[in-house]
Amino acid sequence: MILKKSVPLSSKPLVLCVITLLWCSVQMGYGQEEENQEKVEEQEEEITLEEQRKLTIQYGIDSQLLELIAQLEDENNEDFFPDLKEVFTTTSNTKIQTAVVGFFDAQEKDSLIEEVFEKLKDYDNLDGQVVIEFIKYIENYQSDEITELLFEIIEDPRAEVASAAIKAIGISEKKHYAEQLLELYEDQQFRDALKPPLITALGELKSEVAFELLNNLVKDDDESKSVRWRACQALGKIGGEEAFKTVSTLLNENDPILRSYAIHSLGYFDQEGVVDILIDALRDSMWRVRVQAAEALGRKGATEALDVLKYKAKYDPDVRNVRLTAVKAIGKLQVPEGYKFLRELYSNPQAPLGLRTASIKILVEENFEASIDAVTTVFEEEWDKDKSYILDYTCKMLSTKEAPNSQLEPLYKRMLNHPSHINLLYYGLRGVRLNKISSLKSEVEDLTADNVSSGVQSLAKSVLSEL
Numbered sequence: 129m130i131l132k133k134s135v136p137l138s139s140k141p142l143v144l145c146v147i148t149l150l151w152c153s154v155q156m157g158y159g160q161e162e163e164n165q166e167k168v169e170e171q172e173e174e175i176t177l178e179e180q181r182k183l184t185i186q187y188g189i190d191s192q193l194l195e196l197i198a199q200l201e202d203e204n205n206e207d208f209f210p211d212l213k214e215v216f217t218t219t220s221n222t223k224i225q226t227a228v229v230g231f232f233d234a235q236e237k238d239s240l241i242e243e244v245f246e247k248l249k250d251y252d253n254l255d256g257q258v259v260i261e262f263i264k265y266i267e268n269y270q271s272d273e274i275t276e277l278l279f280e281i282i283e284d285p286r287a288e289v290a291s292a293a294i295k296a297i298g299i300s301e302k303k304h305y306a307e308q309l310l311e312l313y314e315d316q317q318f319r320d321a322l323k324p325p326l327i328t329a330l331g332e333l334k335s336e337v338a339f340e341l342l343n344n345l346v347k348d349d350d351e352s353k354s355v356r357w358r359a360c361q362a363l364g365k366i367g368g369e370e371a372f373k374t375v376s377t378l379l380n381e382n383d384p385i386l387r388s389y390a391i392h393s394l395g396y397f398d399q400e401g402v403v404d405i406l407i408d409a410l411r412d413s414m415w416r417v418r419v420q421a422a423e424a425l426g427r428k429g430a431t432e433a434l435d436v437l438k439y440k441a442k443y444d445p446d447v448r449n450v451r452l453t454a455v456k457a458i459g460k461l462q463v464p465e466g467y468k469f470l471r472e473l474y475s476n477p478q479a480p481l482g483l484r485t486a487s488i489k490i491l492v493e494e495n496f497e498a499s500i501d502a503v504t505t506v507f508e509e510e511w512d513k514d515k516s517y518i519l520d521y522t523c524k525m526l527s528t529k530e531a532p533n534s535q536l537e538p539l540y541k542r543m544l545n546h547p548s549h550i551n552l553l554y555y556g557l558r559g560v561r562l563n564k565i566s567s568l569k570s571e572v573e574d575l576t577a578d579n580v581s582s583g584v585q586s587l588a589k590s591v592l593s594e595l
Contacts, residue, residue, distance in 0.1 A: 177590035178207065185211045190221055197227045201234055203558055204528060209237060217243050222254075226261040233265040241269050251281055251289070259284075260292045267296035275300055279308065282322070291325040298329025306335030313341070324358045331362025339366055343374055357389045364393025372397050379405070384414035391417055395424025403430045410436060415446040419453045426457025434461055438469050447480050455483050459490035467495040471502040477509065485521045492525040500535060507542060520551055527555035530562060537565055544571040553584050561591045569595050 184196050185208060193215070200208060209232070216228045225247075232240045247254070248262045259281070266274055281293035297305055312318050313326055327345070330338040345351055345359035360378060363371040375397075378390035391409045394402055406428075409421035422440060425433040441454035455473065458466040467490075473479050474487040491499040503522060510519035523543055529536065536559060543556030553575060560568050572595070574580075575588035 176593060177586040180586060181208060182211055185215055190224055193224055194227050197231050201231050204235070206235060206237070209235075209239060213240060213243070216240060222258045226258055229261050229265045233268075236268075238269050241266060245274060245277070248277065248281075252284065256286045256289050259286075259289050263289075263292045263296050267299055270296070270300045270302070272302075275302065275305060279305075282312070287319065287321045290319075290322055294322060294325045294329050298325075298332035301333070303333050303335050306330055306333045306338055309333075310338060310341065320352075324354045327355060327358040327362055331358075331365035334366050336366065336368075338362070339368070339371065342366070343370070346374055346378070353383065353385065357386055360386065360389040360393050364396040367396060369399070372399050376405075379409075384412075384417060387412065387414065388416040388420045392420040392424060395420070395427055403428065403432060406430070407433055407436055410440060415449050418444065418446070418450045422450065422453040422457045426453075426460035429461060431461050431463055434458065434463065434466055437461075438466075441469070441473065441483065448482065451480070452482055452486055455486045456490070459487075459494065462494065467491065467498060470495075471499055474499075475502050475505055481517060484518050488518075488522050489525055492529055496529060496531060497535065500539075503539065507539070511542075511546075514548075520549070523552050523555040527558040527562070529559070536563055537567060540565060541568055541571060544568065544575065550581060550584065554587060557584070557587045557591050561594055564595065566595045 181196060181200075184192050188196070197212070199205075212228050212231065216225055219225060229240065229244060244262050244266050248259065248266065251259045251262075254262075263278070263281070267278075270278075275297060278293040278296050282290045284290050284293070294309075297309065309326055309330055313323060327342065330342065342359045342362050345355055346363060348356070360375055363375055372394075375390050375393045378386055381387050381390070387409075391406065391412075394405055403425070406421045406424050407430075410418050412418055412421070418440070422437060425437060437454045437458050441451050441458060444450040444454065455470065458469060470487040470491055474484050474491065476484070488499075488503070491502070503526070506518060506522060510516040513519070526536065526539055526543075540556045540559045540563075543552040543559070546552040546556075557572065557575070559565075560572060569592065572588050572591050576585050576592070580588070
């Protein structure tokens with residue numbers, strides 16, 4: 129028989145008391161843990177958008193960082209340049225490096241030159257596309273040291289890398305380098321594949337010492353088409369009466385590509401009758417020729433071509449290329465009648481979407497005050513549609529516009545109160561932040577509520593901190 133050890137009756141209340149205390153302690157521990165968790169979650173909720181982004185830059189995986197860089201570029205946001213510069217110097221991830229360089233390039237910031245230059249010195253051990261992206265950035269800030277490195281890169285066996293280096297030398301605006309390029313061209317060992325970009329570079333340098341070579345190449349029917357095309361274009365950049373005569377002889381060539389290069393080239397000349405030649409080229413059956421003619425007329429600011437450009441923008445059979453180029457050319461003329469035409473085109477729901485978006489981009493950037501009524505009309509017509517790309521694009525353009533508050537406040541207010549299009553909330557918040565419209569503070573506060581998406585909440589809190 130097993131004897132059970134009994135507990136004296138007098139000690140049972142003590143045991144129960146201990147058990148009760150232990151149980152309460154455990155429960156208090158759980159309660160404290162839950163309270164601590166709530167505090168952590170509350171702290172996470174209170175983190176600002178800027179802090180989130182800084183953390184992403186510091187610790188995020190490459191896809192998160194690439195997405196963030198795209199967002200910053202879309203916002204024209206320059207707040208994180210120091211953080212991104214630090215990432216560029218420390219990471220070995222080439223996707224991130226090229227994305228950062230591309231962002232700095234798009235924002236025209238030169239604060240990454242030294243870092244890119246140092247990495248570019250090791251070009252032969254870098255991926256070709258990485259080298260090209262580095263060159264695209266650094267080509268706009270050339271010192272003699274940088275240009276000499278570019279001449280060295282021309283020897284790279286990768287043709288696309290060498291071509292990028294040649295192109296960069298061309299936009300250096302340093303004419304004395306034209307002689308070195310000519311020496312390369314005349315070298316028997318120089319690769320034929322690199323001759324077209326080298327010819328283009330000679331034109332960009334506007335070097336008279338290259339005229340004789342270029343003039344002979346254009347006239348040589350036995351020369352390759354790509355070389356003749358580029359030589360024709362280069363003559364236009366160099367200019368002069370002799371070059372004008374040579375290029376004019378190409379207008380009746382059977383090769384439509386050569387004709388298009390000739391028209392593009394003529395757009396750089398100021399000789400009498402050039403505008404008439406360009407207007408006449410808008411009749412050419414080859415769409416490339418018409419595109420070059422329209423672009424050249426806009427570049428020259430040829431207001432006498434407004435009527436024909438309006439016709440082309442409305443009726444040319446090529447919508448994607450010719451009509452779009454005509455719209456952009458009309459904007460470059462910068463005349464009231466041209467802006468009026470663009471407002472009508474933008475407001476026309478039957479017009480091709482690409483032409484409407486091109487029109488509103490021009491109007492927001494160059495003729496906004498006179499175009500507010502047209503924008504308001506489109507808001508009214510498109511507001512209740514489930515999907516409206518023209519409304520979305522209009523709001524995107526407005527989010528980047530700096531203008532007096534009285535002009536933009538009602539438009540941003542509508543964006544902040546759209547019931548379903550989340551993009552419009554983002555655009556409205558960005559616009560309010562850009563223009564510091566404190567009168568919309570209550571609307572921004574409404575977007576920090578729990579029933580609003582976390583992304584909008586974060587941006588709204590960030591905007592509030594800046595108002």
